Each structure stands twice: as structure tokens, then as C-alpha cells.
Amino acid sequence: MTLTEQHGLFFEGELPPMRSLRTAWLLALFLGIAGADRFYLRQPVSGTLKLLTLGGLGIWWIIDLFRITNEYAADGASMPLAGTNVLRRGLRVASAVLVAALAGVLICVSAAPLAGTVTAIKALLDPVPPPPTKEWVTVAESSSTKAPASLVTLTGRVHIEYKFTGPAVAYLQPVKGPAIAVLSLGKAGGAGAIGVTVEPGTYTLIVSATGTAWTLTAQEFRIPG
Known part of the structure; x- marks a missing residue:
């Protein structure tokens, strides 16, 4: 007579074998979206629902990772899972680490497009102004009706356009030092353009002409301002 029979305990059939805690957790981790852990734990109905919902859109998958490590976790036959408490605690920590890592990845992935x-x-709302570009800037103008003009060059390379109806002489007078001749025309005058290279600085544009209705414009290619 067996021990159970001696105490008056009788079973109609043998108890089903205990399911492994480690195997159930690994199935929940790698195939939990398909409900493999639920099928392994003799829970076909919830396993099918988990499969059809892809692990409850991931929520059910995370819950089962922790549920399986519970001390009172059991399979569909109400049999406890075979595993030590040390293993349960270790798997619970591993579940927490995996979920935290997954949350970090999701935050990083969603933060980039955001x-x-x-x-x-x-x-x-607050557009950045485009960077300034170089353009031709008038740095001095003189004509038959205008007095000598001040010319300030930042680059030292000046483009001068002129139109005279008679003899003319034009030169640049720096603040210190001798004047620099930039143009000399004979009796017939003329119209045209010339380039002049001087030291950057401030000059006075002085024009001497006997004709009438003459003009002279000095320009520089630089950033305005």
C-alpha cells in the first residue's frame, strides 16, 4: 500500500508533469508574441488570443515575462512551475532589464523624428535669415553737381565707371600721404570703366573736369554694410 493510500488519499489518475520555469520564461521571451509560453503552460485559449493579438500588442508579452516568475505561478492544470526561488529572482531581474532596455530604444527611436x-x-515660425552675400556696393559718387566725395574701401579693389564730355583728371586723396591718380582723359573726354587697387581705408575722391554733365561712380564687390 502506498503512502497516499495509507492516509486515505486516492487519485483517479496520475498528476501531469510540472512545467519548467526556465523553459516557460524563454518561450515567453522569444516566442511570447505568438503565445508559445501559454501553449506550453497548458493554456491554449489564452495562447490563441495572445497569438491573434500579437502578444496584446506587446503589453501581454511584457506582463507574462513577470507573471511567470511569480512564486505562485502555475500552468493550466494548476501545477506550479519547476524552478528555484533563486532562478525566479534572477529571471525577474532579467525581465526588468530587458523591458528597461526596450523602453530606452523606443524612446530614442521616437525622439529622433520628434x-x-x-x-x-x-x-x-522663426526662420533663420540667409547668410549675407557679396554684391556691388557704391562707395562714392561724384558729378558736375556734386562736391568731392568720401570713399571708404574695405577690400582695396575699386571699380570706377565714368562719363566725361571734356578733359578730366580724378584721383584719390588718402588721409595721410600723397594723392593717387586713377583717371586722366584728354580734350575729347569719354565714357568707360576702370579698376583701381589701393590700400583699404578712407579716401577723398577728387575730380577736376572742364566739361559739363559728367559723372563718376566708384563701386566695390563686398558684403553690404
Whole structure:
């Protein structure tokens, strides 16, 4: 007579074998989206639902990782899972680490497009002005009706356009030092353009002409301002 029979305990059939805690957890980790852990634990109905919902869109998958490590976790036949408490604690820590890592990855992946969207919105609301570009800037003008003009050059390379109806002489007088001749025309005068290279600085544009209705314009290719 067996021990159970001696105490008056009788079973109609043998108890089903205990399911492994480690195997159930590994199935929940790698195939939990398909409900493999639930099928292994003799829970076909919830396993099918988990399969059809892809692990409850991931939520059910995470819950089962921790549920299996519970001290009172059991399979569909109400049999406890075979495994030590040390193993349960270790798997519980591993579940927490995996979920934290997954959350970090999701945050990083979602933060990149969000940051790009915020940057685009800020650019629309507060557009950055385009960088300044070089252009031809008039640095001095003189004519038959204007007095000698002040010329300030930043690059030292000046483009001069002129039109005279008679003899003319034009020169640049620096603040210190001798004057620099830039143009000399005979009796017939003329119209045209010349390039002059001088030291960057401030000059006085002085023109001497006997004709009428003459003009002289000095320009420089640089950033305005």
C-alpha cells in the first residue's frame, strides 16, 4: 500500500508533469508574441488570443515575462512551475532589464523624428535669415553737381565707371600721404570703366573736369554694410 493510500488519499489518475520555469520564461521571451509560453503552460485559449493579438500588442508579452516568475505561478492544470526561488529572482531581474532596455530604444527611436519635427516647426515660425552675400556696393559718387566725395574701401579693389564730355583728371586723396591718380582723359573726354587697387581705408575722391554733365561712380564687390 502506498503512502497516499495509507492516509486515505486516492487519485483517479496520475498528476501531469510540472512545467519548467526556465523553459516557460524563454518561450515567453522569444516566442511570447505568438503565445508559445501559454501553449506550453497548458493554456491554449489564452495562447490563441495572445497569438491573434500579437502578444496584446506587446503589453501581454511584457506582463507574462513577470507573471511567470511569480512564486505562485502555475500552468493550466494548476501545477506550479519547476524552478528555484533563486532562478525566479534572477529571471525577474532579467525581465526588468530587458523591458528597461526596450523602453530606452523606443524612446530614442521616437525622439529622433520628434526632434526633427520640432526643428522644422521652429524653422517655420522663426526662420533663420540667409547668410549675407557679396554684391556691388557704391562707395562714392561724384558729378558736375556734386562736391568731392568720401570713399571708404574695405577690400582695396575699386571699380570706377565714368562719363566725361571734356578733359578730366580724378584721383584719390588718402588721409595721410600723397594723392593717387586713377583717371586722366584728354580734350575729347569719354565714357568707360576702370579698376583701381589701393590700400583699404578712407579716401577723398577728387575730380577736376572742364566739361559739363559728367559723372563718376566708384563701386566695390563686398558684403553690404
